[in-house]
Amino acid sequence: xxxxxxxxxxxxxxxxxxxxxxxxxxxxxxxxxxxxxxxxxxxxxxxxxxxxxxxxxxxxxxxxxxxxxxxxxxxxxxxxxxxxxxxxxxxxxxxxxxxxxxxxxxxxxxxxxxxxxxxxxxxxxxxxxxxxxxxxxxxxxxxxxxxxxxxxxxxxxxxxxxxxxxxxxxxxxxxxxxxxxxxxxxxxxxxxxxxxxxxxxxxxxxxxxxxxxxxxxxxxxxxxxxxxxxxxxxxxxxxxxxxxxxxxxxxxxxxxxxxxxxxxxxxxxxxxxxxxxxxxxxxxxxxxxxxxxxxxxxxxxxxxxxxxxxxxxxxxxxxxxxxxxxxxxxxxxxxxxxxxxxxxxxxxxxxxxxxxxxxxxxxxxxxxxxxxxxxxxxxxxxxxxxxxxxxxxxxxxxxxxxxxxxxxxxxxxxxx
Numbered sequence: 001x002x003x004x005x006x007x008x009x010x011x012x013x014x015x016x017x018x019x020x021x022x023x024x025x026x027x028x029x030x031x032x033x034x035x036x037x038x039x040x041x042x043x044x045x046x047x048x049x050x051x052x053x054x055x056x057x058x059x060x061x062x063x064x065x066x067x068x069x070x071x072x073x074x075x076x077x078x079x080x081x082x083x084x085x086x087x088x089x090x091x092x093x094x095x096x097x098x099x100x101x102x103x104x105x106x107x108x109x110x111x112x113x114x115x116x117x118x119x120x121x122x123x124x125x126x127x128x129x130x131x132x133x134x135x136x137x138x139x140x141x142x143x144x145x146x147x148x149x150x151x152x153x154x155x156x157x158x159x160x161x162x163x164x165x166x167x168x169x170x171x172x173x174x175x176x177x178x179x180x181x182x183x184x185x186x187x188x189x190x191x192x193x194x195x196x197x198x199x200x201x202x203x204x205x206x207x208x209x210x211x212x213x214x215x216x217x218x219x220x221x222x223x224x225x226x227x228x229x230x231x232x233x234x235x236x237x238x239x240x241x242x243x244x245x246x247x248x249x250x251x252x253x254x255x256x257x258x259x260x261x262x263x264x265x266x267x268x269x270x271x272x273x274x275x276x277x278x279x280x281x282x283x284x285x286x287x288x289x290x291x292x293x294x295x296x297x298x299x300x301x302x303x304x305x306x307x308x309x310x311x312x313x314x315x316x317x318x319x320x321x322x323x324x325x326x327x328x329x330x331x332x333x334x335x336x337x338x339x340x341x342x343x344x345x346x347x348x349x350x351x352x353x354x355x356x357x358x359x360x361x362x363x364x365x366x367x368x369x370x371x372x373x374x375x376x377x378x379x380x381x382x383x384x385x386x387x388x389x390x391x392x393x394x395x396x397x398x399x400x401x402x403x404x405x406x407x408x409x410x411x412x413x414x415x416x
Contacts, residue, residue: 002030003412006107007133008100009037010057010115014260014323015135016041018209018231020048022111025231025401026408036103048233053103057096093178101125101186109412111207114138114168116175117197119204125187129412131205135322136343139206139225140164143218147346165198172197205411207404210322213394214329214350226407229400230326235305244286247299251284253314254299255375258288259338259363260321268292270366274317277371283379286313306331315378319363320344320351329356332392334384336374338363355387 005026009019016037023033027049034051035041038058045052093116104110104122110130112119119130136147141164142157152163173194180191206225208215217227248254257274271292278285278298285298286309294300306324310316310331318324320339325347328335335357337348348360358377361370378384 002032003108004032004034004106005109005111005408006034006036006104008103008110008112008118009035009041010055010113012260012321013041013044014321015113016044017233017323018135019111019133020045020050021231021233021401022209022404023050024048024233025405029405029409034103034107036100047235047237053099055096055099055103057092057099093175094182097179097182098186101182109408111408115171116179117172117201120197120200121179121183121187121189124189131207131408131411134206134208135210136346137208137210137215138164138167139208139221141218141220143220147343150345150349168198169194205407207407209400209404210326211395211398211400213391213398214326214354226403228403228407229398230330230395231400231404232307232326232330234307238305238308240304240308243294244299244301244304247286247294248312251297253312254284254286255315255317255379256286256288256309256313257317258324259319259340260289260324270363273366273368273371276368277375280368280372281375281379283314283375315357315375315384317375317378320347320360322347325351326395329354329388329391330395332385332389334378334381334388336361336378338366340364354391355383356391357384357388 005023007019007023009016019035023035026033032051034053035045036053037045037055039054039056040058042052042054100118100122104126107122107126108128110119110122110126110128111133112122112130114132114134119132123130137144138146140161142161145152145160145163146167148167149163152159176192176194183189184191203224208225208227209231210227211229212227215227255278271287274285274287275292275298287298287300288302292300306327310328310333313331313333315334315336316328316331317336317338318328320337321344325335325337329351335351337344337351337357337360339345339348339360340363345360345362351357352359358374358381361374
């Protein structure tokens with residue numbers, strides 16, 4: 001009989017889909033896999049053949065809230081980001097913790113992001129091993145700063161390393177009152193001081209769900225940190241609509257433009273800017289998140305798997321989420337990244353540094369002339385395409401799910 005593995009998939013669809021890929025890999029090896037995620041993703045998880053436990057927390061609703069819009073407006077500021085997360089999540093943490101505790105019952109192995117050191121608390125409560133999942137480089141290193149604190153690079157290697165502890169400590173201090181109440185009253189565990197999690201965490205297995213071709217492994221990451229490669233979730237049962245197929249066949253490859261869950265109060269304005277920039281650049285477009293209708297040169301789509309769509313595009317314009325960035329690089333097409341907040345500026349810069357796209361264009365700086373100029377560059381510069389294709393070949397040669405499964409087998413062997 002295999003293990004019961006519980007995966008906490010917090011966040012948007014870009015955070016959930018890699019967990020589904022890993023979950024399917026574990027299930028093929030005989031494990032029972034339960035995914036704790038927003039109720040929005042119930043159907044997606046069921047389609048993947050995995051068990052589901054619902055969170056009432058909905059990231060899309062949070063982003064659309066006034067507090068979420070303020071968070072988007074904060075741009076790269078780490079201070080504003082942490083404060084914004086506190087305002088948004090503070091009242092919700094206690095409820096989320098209770099839901100996670102219920103969903104983790106019976107687990108033999110727990111996999112969580114580093115948020116609130118959740119895996120540590122569940123591991124102590126359930127007396128089972130746990131591993132941490134990172135979708136961006138969040139393990140302390142002197143080679144570069146935490147994606148949320150890029151300014152720390154000016155302090156050198158020491159500043160880089162301290163930036164990781166600073167981010168973890170900030171989120172822990174924000175969540176600590178609610179977490180400690182939960183530990184005492186629900187888990188029967190002692191409260192933790194500001195530094196206790198850092199004393200318990202060293203040596204915890206970390207699964208970095210991204211590729212060394214995109215983020216070269218720093219020399220100071222220890223043996224407990226595993227750079228597995230990306231976890232891609234395929235949707236083989238998906239069938240494109242006749243309208244989409246007809247549009248793709250009616251002219252040259254279009255440009256995809258979509259910003260994932262990064263909706264904003266001025267989506268209509270953003271849509272008009274994108275359409276005008278495409279016209280000025282002489283390009284066709286496939287758009288998501290646009291409330292306007294399709295026309296001869298622009299097709300508006302709802303939900304098309306990136307793995308199917310992106311290889312058919314001339315270029316991809318996106319927000320820089322970890323999952324979308326990975327899908328674009330794997331497709332072998334260049335990207336123009338328009339980051340909003342969080343780790344998105346980091347991925348935007350990585351795409352540019354790797355030569356797979358032009359200089360990032362922050363979403364708050366979107367204008368018709370600037371976007372049109374960047375669109376021309378990303379489509380017409382063959383060097384971007386060549387770099388994207390090189391990275392695509394590297395990513396296709398990896399099997400991040402298989403590598404992650406091997407790591408987890410060493411951590412908690414299955415009885416199968």
